[in-house]
Amino acid sequence: MSRLDWTSHTGRALQGRVRVPGDKSVSHRALMLGALADGVSHIRGFLEGEDTRATAAVLQQLGVLIETPADGERRVHGVGLHGLRGTTQPLDCGNAGTGMRLLAGLLAGQAFDSTLIGDESLSRRPMRRVTDPLALMGARIDSQDGLPPLQVHGGQPLHGIQYTLPVASAQVKSALLLAGLYAQGDTEVIEPHPTRDYTERMLAAFGWPIDFAPGRARLSGGHTLHATDVEVPADFSSAAFFLVAASIVPGSELRLPSVGLNPRRTGLLQALRLMGADIRIDNQRESGGEPVGDLVVRHAPLHGIELPEALVPDMIDEFPVLFVAAAAAKGRTVVRGAAELRVKESDRLAAMATGLRTLGVAVDEAPDGAAIDGGAMSGGIIDSHGDHRIAMSFAVAGLIAGGPVRVNDCNNVATSFPGFLELANGCGFALATV
Numbered sequence: 001m002s003r004l005d006w007t008s009h010t011g012r013a014l015q016g017r018v019r020v021p022g023d024k025s026v027s028h029r030a031l032m033l034g035a036l037a038d039g040v041s042h043i044r045g046f047l048e049g050e051d052t053r054a055t056a057a058v059l060q061q062l063g064v065l066i067e068t069p070a071d072g073e074r075r076v077h078g079v080g081l082h083g084l085r086g087t088t089q090p091l092d093c094g095n096a097g098t099g100m101r102l103l104a105g106l107l108a109g110q111a112f113d114s115t116l117i118g119d120e121s122l123s124r125r126p127m128r129r130v131t132d133p134l135a136l137m138g139a140r141i142d143s144q145d146g147l148p149p150l151q152v153h154g155g156q157p158l159h160g161i162q163y164t165l166p167v168a169s170a171q172v173k174s175a176l177l178l179a180g181l182y183a184q185g186d187t188e189v190i191e192p193h194p195t196r197d198y199t200e201r202m203l204a205a206f207g208w209p210i211d212f213a214p215g216r217a218r219l220s221g222g223h224t225l226h227a228t229d230v231e232v233p234a235d236f237s238s239a240a241f242f243l244v245a246a247s248i249v250p251g252s253e254l255r256l257p258s259v260g261l262n263p264r265r266t267g268l269l270q271a272l273r274l275m276g277a278d279i280r281i282d283n284q285r286e287s288g289g290e291p292v293g294d295l296v297v298r299h300a301p302l303h304g305i306e307l308p309e310a311l312v313p314d315m316i317d318e319f320p321v322l323f324v325a326a327a328a329a330k331g332r333t334v335v336r337g338a339a340e341l342r343v344k345e346s347d348r349l350a351a352m353a354t355g356l357r358t359l360g361v362a363v364d365e366a367p368d369g370a371a372i373d374g375g376a377m378s379g380g381i382i383d384s385h386g387d388h389r390i391a392m393s394f395a396v397a398g399l400i401a402g403g404p405v406r407v408n409d410c411n412n413v414a415t416s417f418p419g420f421l422e423l424a425n426g427c428g429f430a431l432a433t434v
């Protein structure tokens, strides 16, 4: 595939209704639980991204029939907890850390061996955080010095453990809970800070007994998952680019309908409000057991803040675009306690610091964060490092930069946000492919 680059120019004030695609975290989990359930689960609002399609393809390789009755829908014919079939072919998770880590837990409890592989970026991401605790449960997983590919050895009897996560990670928690479905006894996960609880909520919706509260979850093995329909809300992390864009472009007002507002995801909303943003939630309601609402965002002058560290896990994917908001704000914004950003799809602290400096913004990078001095941005050429969220963040920066912002290597935007360019241009961006 040839490399896709963008240029982002100042456009008009952003106006209109922007319906962002379905939530990535929820879409991955709906496929996996649907596959292990008895019966047929219908998923609506499914994210048609490369990450979630990779998970669907892996499950199909393992013998699960997954139909696509329409775009954004999947019908998953569950095979039951013990119905997956092994394959000698590698299972390709693409760019998706969530896919690989959750599948590692799920596959650890199978009777057959599996090999999980990923693209260049995923092949650099740390896997000991899942393989170490899974080994404590009795799993046998070989990695390449802690990196993918993962060789998961089947036929290992698993037993429950109580595990305190060294870093707040919903992926690790979820991997252990999925392995726990196959374990003898109780599996309990305790978190240093609560993280997104979609696995817990969805297990309950599929009828698996689970006891959970913010910061901990416990289940026992040997029950049954019952097929259920899943309504996927719009992804807050995708909405985030438009929240920042409308906040920084004068005269803007956007409405983002039916966005998932799980409190473990909406840290950016709080951070932007602390910076002076004007964001309203309309029509707040429950859908499929999740809080959702319409976000209405209007331009407002932003000022720098010291970001409360407690917000970090609740906005872990939103830092690239927060950095753009900080660059557009008056004064200094300081982020600390965010070292996890170094092991995402790219080293996001380094990628954002380098990119913003290219646009003339003063950034002091620290091992676990950065200080950004807001001010005028110039045009320039940015390397996205193949990271979807870095690419979209600099597309937002281009809206207020003094010259065109060229963003190189935007192909991976399709992993989480297919159709971003069209949707963005539809509300007032001036984004072109080059």
Ligand code: S3P
Pocket: 024, 025, 026, 098, 168, 169, 170, 171, 172, 174, 196, 316, 317, 340
């Ligand atoms: C995710 C958890 C987060 C997040 C990722 C999706 C999930 O990762 O960054 O995009 O769906 O569980 P960590 O658990 O590594 O923090």
